[in-house]
Amino acid sequence: MPPTSDARDRMIRSGAQLFRERGVSGTSFADVLEHSGAPRGSVYHHFPGGKDEFAIEVTRYAGGLIGGALRGALEGDDPVAAVRSFADMWIGVLESGEYAAGCPVVAVAVDAAPGPGTRAAAGDAFAAWESDLAVVLVRRGVGEDRARSLATLVLSGIEGAIVLCRAQGSAEPLRRVAGELATVVGAAVAGSRPPA
Amino acid sequence: MPPTSDARDRMIRSGAQLFRERGVSGTSFADVLEHSGAPRGSVYHHFPGGKDEFAIEVTRYAGGLIGGALRGALEGDDPVAAVRSFADMWIGVLESGEYAAGCPVVAVAVDAAPGPGTRAAAGDAFAAWESDLAVVLVRRGVGEDRARSLATLVLSGIEGAIVLCRAQGSAEPLRRVAGELATVVGAAVAGSRPPA
DNA sequence: GACGTTCTATGCAGGTCTGTATAGAACGTG
């Protein structure tokens, strides 16, 4: 027995992609089926809770995926490099997709269509990312409160900049924000523990 | 002759409110009519271009409204106070609305449903806000490039934090971000022109 | 008071969306 159905997985991955481009309300099951090639009959088999359940699963999947990328960037315990690398990843996403695709978790947070569980799943994803960032900052000597507030700034700044980039059809906002964030984080780390 | 119809104005204002809560795709003309009390027959009279035209008008209106609030906060030529005041305004919006309402311009930027003109209108609004901020920073002695990049950081940080607040049902992310932004902006201004 | 413009009333067509129901295939297990 496969742990999870192939069609189900494909639907979730397609959902994440479509949410990024069109938002939740703007994405119908028909869109997901067409994009994933999943069979029509299996929608309410795999997601008996309907669109709400589907959106929650997509949010969890996307949260884990992006969280994995973030943890990868944080592996060297160098928060400045991690900020740059995480931002560069997003710049790649924006540029390769003609600025049509953003962050699926933001899309979920901004769209009120689905039930409260979906919003909560988005909040969980953000909290996890923030925590990952803060842990590394603390490890580099930044105080817990400051680390938390810096982590929130980095996340908010990058996510907000992605929105600006989409609206303006340019990656420049994110480039500028990444530079500023690198400076701020670098100063905080340097002020806590002298540079290696 | 009234410069613009009353029903038309009411529709636009209602649209801004509904976009903030439900996004663009999540808002139908039926919702707008119910919320505004505007007469059904006048939708395609006032907005012959349909939903695209309506969304563009809503975006322009919201961009001007929020831009006005931002310029008000910037009146004292004190960027640090302006950041705090602008963030406080958003905290008020979030708390008074149970974290259901965010920024309508973000909603437009993230939703791909309408045509490209709508996205562009959102980009124009962001650009105008950013310019307003940068102008005051330059006036306080910050170099042009730095001012621009700081302005982008402030805008991205606040808009991103609003999204986090909605997802987590708390204003704390925005409070943390506002504190960090005030510090960064304060340092930039102090470094350019000695404090009054 | 006739007229033109602006706005509103109402109905409808065509399409799409979610969600349900029912039946059939695929497939491993014994």
Add this chain to the structure above:
DNA sequence: CACGTTCTATACAGACCTGCATAGAACGTC
């Protein structure tokens, strides 16, 4: 091979949405 579980096929109901068309009201102007 009989069986149960998991998955898929298909049709459909009911609601909603956009956009159009046509007719009527309101109102200022001459």
